Amino acid sequence: xxxxxECKRFFYVAGLIGLILCFAPNFVRVLDSQPEEQFSExxxxxxxxxxxxxxYPFNVSAVGSYYVVLGxxxxxxxxxxxxxxxxxxxxxxxLPNGDxxxxxxxxxxxxxxxTNGQAREDTLAFSFQDVLTNGSISCSVGEMHLNDTxxxxxxxxxxxxxxxxxxxxxxxxxxxxxxxxRGLIYNDRFVGRWLNMT
Amino acid sequence: MRSIISITVFVAIAICLFAxxxxxxxxxxxxxxxxxxxxxxxxxxxxxxxxxxEKSGVNVSVLIYQLNEAGGSLTSAETAFSNSDYxxxxxxxxxxxxxxxxxxxxxxxxxxQAPDWFSSSLTTLAVSFLASGVFIAILTxxxxxxxxxxxxxxxxxxxxxxxxADFE
Numbered sequence: 001x002x003x004x005x006e007c008k009r010f011f012y013v014a015g016l017i018g019l020i021l022c023f024a025p026n027f028v029r030v031l032d033s034q035p036e037e038q039f040s041e042x043x044x045x046x047x048x049x050x051x052x053x054x055x056y057p058f059n060v061s062a063v064g065s066y067y068v069v070l071g072x073x074x075x076x077x078x079x080x081x082x083x084x085x086x087x088x089x090x091x092x093x094x095l096p097n098g099d100x101x102x103x104x105x106x107x108x109x110x111x112x113x114x115t116n117g118q119a120r121e122d123t124l125a126f127s128f129q130d131v132l133t134n135g136s137i138s139c140s141v142g143e144m145h146l147n148d149t150x151x152x153x154x155x156x157x158x159x160x161x162x163x164x165x166x167x168x169x170x171x172x173x174x175x176x177x178x179x180x181x182r183g184l185i186y187n188d189r190f191v192g193r194w195l196n197m198t
Numbered sequence: 199m200r201s202i203i204s205i206t207v208f209v210a211i212a213i214c215l216f217a218x219x220x221x222x223x224x225x226x227x228x229x230x231x232x233x234x235x236x237x238x239x240x241x242x243x244x245x246x247x248x249x250x251x252e253k254s255g256v257n258v259s260v261l262i263y264q265l266n267e268a269g270g271s272l273t274s275a276e277t278a279f280s281n282s283d284y285x286x287x288x289x290x291x292x293x294x295x296x297x298x299x300x301x302x303x304x305x306x307x308x309x310x311q312a313p314d315w316f317s318s319s320l321t322t323l324a325v326s327f328l329a330s331g332v333f334i335a336i337l338t339x340x341x342x343x344x345x346x347x348x349x350x351x352x353x354x355x356x357x358x359x360x361x362x363a364d365f366e
Contacts, residue, residue, distance in 0.1 A: 004348060011341045015334065022330035025322050079252055079262055081245040109276075111269035113245065113262045149277045177245060 040080065041073035041119075042174040044191040051121070060195045062131040065145075068193065070172055071121045074114035081177035082112045083184045086124065086146055089169050090157040101173055101186035107153075108146040123147075126170070131197060139166035139197050157197065165196040230284040233291035237272050240298035244268070247305035256312045261301050268297035 002010075046055035047067060057066035074080045085106035089095070096102045112120055130142025140156040157166040171192030178185040225233075244265060252258045275290035 004345070007344065007348065008341075011337060011344075015337050018333045018337065019330050022333060023326045026326055029322060079245075079249060079258055081242075081265075110273040111241065111266075113248075113265040113269060115259055115262050118262075147277070149280050151280070177242070179246070179249065183242075 036075075036077060038076045040076060040082070040174060040176060040187055040189060041071070042172070042187075042189045042191055043071045044172065044193060045069040045071065045121075056193050058194065058196055059198050060128065061198045062128050065125065065127040067123050067125040068170075069121050070124055070191075071119060072112055072114065072174065073119040074116055076176075077116055079113065079115045081184075082114065082187075083109055083175040084112060084122075085109045085173040085175060087171050087173065088144065088153065088155065089171065090155055091160065091167050091169075092158075095169075095171065095192070096173060096186065096188075096190050099186060099188045101175070102171070102190075106173075107144065107151045108149050124172075128197070133166070133197075141168070141197065163196075165198070168195045168197060169193065170195055224285040225288040227282075227284055230279050230287035230291070233288045233295075234272070234275060234279060237268075237275065237291040237294040237298065240295040240302070241265070241268055241272060244298040244301040244305065247302045247309075251305040251309040251312070254309045254312045256305075256308045258305070258308075261305055261308075264297060264301045264304075268294045268301065271297065 043053075044056075045051035045053055045068065047057070048055050051069040056068065060066055070084060072082055072084070074082075085101075086108040087102055087104045088107055089102070089104055093104060094102055108124075110122070112122075114120060125145075125147055127145045128141050128143070129145070131139065132142070133139045136159050138156050138158050141153045144151045144153050155168065157168055159165075160167050169192050171190055174187045174189040175184040176187040177183070248258050248261045248265065251261070271290050271294035275287050275294060278284075278286040278290055
């Protein structure tokens with residue numbers, strides 16, 4: 001037969017386990033509120049069903065119509081307000097640098113609101129108008145259609161001797177609403193695709 | 199008297215004509231820019247309200263869906279603006295602003311109804327304390343009755359005398 005002290009020890013252990021079980025919901029709540037790694041995803045996919053990271057438009061002209069799929073995923077732990085800015089540049093114009101957005105103005109933008117963990121994909125259709133090529137010296141693009149918006153470009157690219165073509169880049173910047181600064185701030189995320197104007 | 203009536207009628211007609219000018223000639227570029235700016239501001243304010251509601255523990259999925267609708271209308275308004283369709287810009291921007299204002303109102307109402315994180319934590323903590331108090335009380339009563347039973351049993355038991363001579 002166990003001694004009284006042994007029985008007492010058993011009751012202590014039972015009491016301790018009971019107390020842990022009683023306070024377990026509070027521990028779970030505190031652990032749940034611990035911040036995870038916070039980031040936003042921005043990606044671009046090529047043509048296809050389903051869209052994949054291939055079949056990107058590359059050789060473009062004034063004749064064709066092209067599209068890419070833009071995706072955003074929110075892993076920020078809270079709901080987010082994003083602005084997607086679509087920009088277009090030639091090889092001499094600047095890209096975003098670190099947390100500083102490109103000085104080029106957005107040709108087209110749209111807003112996306114996502115809860116934590118939510119993802120969204122949008123199609124960006126584009127085509128070109130008034131493409132003029134001056135032999136193997138330069139190429140100028142007059143206008144661009146981005147979804148339903150007609151944008152004046154008047155952008156000139158010089159012949160790239162190394163890569164043999166007139167290169168432009170379509171790039172997309174992700175801006176996010178900053179509660180402290182009460183406005184949309186460049187989120188240090190951009191994706192781009194090179195286009196060879198033929 | 200007649201001249202006063204004539205002047206009054208003339209002024210009334212002039213006011214009516216002036217008021218109907220935007221509808222006859224459509225909205226101007228300035229009207230469209232102003233409508234776009236108002237819609238953007240309303241959208242931003244709505245998002246801030248949704249964020250505050252979310253911090254209070256409200257599920258904001260429906261509000262986020264509505265914000266995307268408002269954002270879509272704003273994008274369409276901007277497209278209309280770039281195509282110099284200012285009347286359509288004003289219409290779409292107004293739709294966006296109305297949707298955003300609706301979201302703001304809903305978010306504020308949901309925030310008031312929702313218990314905040316602190317109070318819901320306090321409730322969980324209070325339940326934990328109550329449950330642990332009841333558990334400790336039951337355990338203590340069990341221990342006391344067990345102890346009494348154990349000691350009674352021990353005092354009733356007779357010591358057994360061992361004759362060491364048996365071992366020899």
